[in-house]
Amino acid sequence: MLDLAPEPKPGTTLVVMVMETIRDRIAARVLVPGARVPSIRRLAETLGVSKSTVVEAYDRLAADGAIAARAGSGFYVTRQAQPFALAEPGRRPEREIDPLWIMRQALEEGGPALKPGCGWLPADWMPDAAIRRALRALARSDTAGLVEYDSPLGFAPLRHHLAGRLAERGIAAESGQVLLTDSGTQAIDLVCRLLLQPGDTVLVDDPCYFNFLAVLRAHRVKVVGVKRTPAGPDLDAFARAAAEHKPRLYVTNAALHNPTGASLSPAVAHRLLMLVEAHDLIVIEDDIFADFEIEPSPRLAALDGFDRVIHVGSFSKTLSAAVRCGFIAARPDWIEGLIDLKLATGFASGAVAARLVHRLLTDGSYRRHVEGLRGKLARAMGETRRRLEALGLTLWVEPRGGMLLWAALPDGLDSADVARRALALDVVLAPGDVFSPSRTAGRFLRFNVAQCASPRIFTVLEEAMRG
Incomplete structure (x- = not known):
């Protein structure tokens, strides 16, 4: 027989109270694995709650794996409950800072x-209220975007809008040259999958965004750093590294460079692209901080016209890290290869996230x-x-x-x-x-x-x- 449960704590529902009552008995080993929990009617009478409250509590416990239903017999304990903790006890393990x-x-x-x-x-x-309004509006719209896979390129209205935003920065891209991804990191990973083989060399700024290093090392390539100056990469060092190491790619931030905050100067941008062409490199231009800029700085994709530059962006920094939505803008033949890789590794990007971002971009909230x-x-x-x-x-x-x-x-x-x-x-x-x-x-x-x-x-x- 279960003791009467205490009154619910402030802010706690009756359903949660019932769940905690059962969890407490499992933790105290009053109810052991294989034991039958009280029937819905009996527990409702014992705790003074409705049967529907107990039904919902048992459903949640079953979904959590703590109990399981047996047809015609009732609910039974499946495993010993583990105490819930936000973090593992003890000190953080010592390791190299990387x-x-x-x-x-x-x-x-x-x-x-x-x-x-x-x-x-x-x-x-972050724009919490605007995101909530957009989510409510999305929930009232047609259900296709909530339950179906998105198209291979991604939600067409968002791609069309992104092409217009890129044009404002001097980057000429049709909507068919924009591929949606689940993040900027996924975008870079897909490009690396398309263009790199293990053992290839990639140039990065020194210093550079640390996740560039993590992604590139996961692809088992050689990473060579080029000294960064306040105006961009040191061009003499870039030329020497390109001549010596024959790199396949150069990965950089175009504006508001991470970690330094510096931006590329027009003179360095032009000379850099000349070196890129001379040494047959491809550039990944990560532009995730673009919307933080007060005065726009040069974009390599605008100067290059997508001949050798692949442009990447996302909304994780400016809108929401939980709404995973990024994009790749590139020339059509690269986009074709990237679509196949996206389908092979992730099947489709998040349709709900794309529609949510599109609504925020077009209703003035963003x-x-x-x-x-x-x-x-x-x-x-x-x-x-x-x-x-x-x-x-x-x-x-x-x-x-x-x-x-x-x-x-x-x-x-x-x-x-x-x-x-x-x-x-x-x-x-x-x-x-x-x-x-x-x-x-x-x-x-x-x-x-x-x-x-x-x-x-x-x-x-x-x-x-x-x-």
């Missing part, structure tokens, strides 16, 4: 609340949101810069927008050591060598200004710098 280390610390559920080293905006900076973001980022950039300089850090460049600052620690300090000490105090930093193929950025840290509002970040940073 790109995946940063991603795991920043994404860890229940982990550090302060994450100036992460690469996304705070949740309360435009208003981005305009507000630029102002908030500019204010956060100024405040973060002031606080970092007060601690003795030196900015590598003054970004023309965006959310990233690349700052050098005072002489004698190693950013990996500082990051480990800060992590022990529940602050995730992004040390420089994670972004550097040559491991020559040991004094640098990347800061996301949108995640730097808490004064505690700078208190912890100061303490970590002291050792």
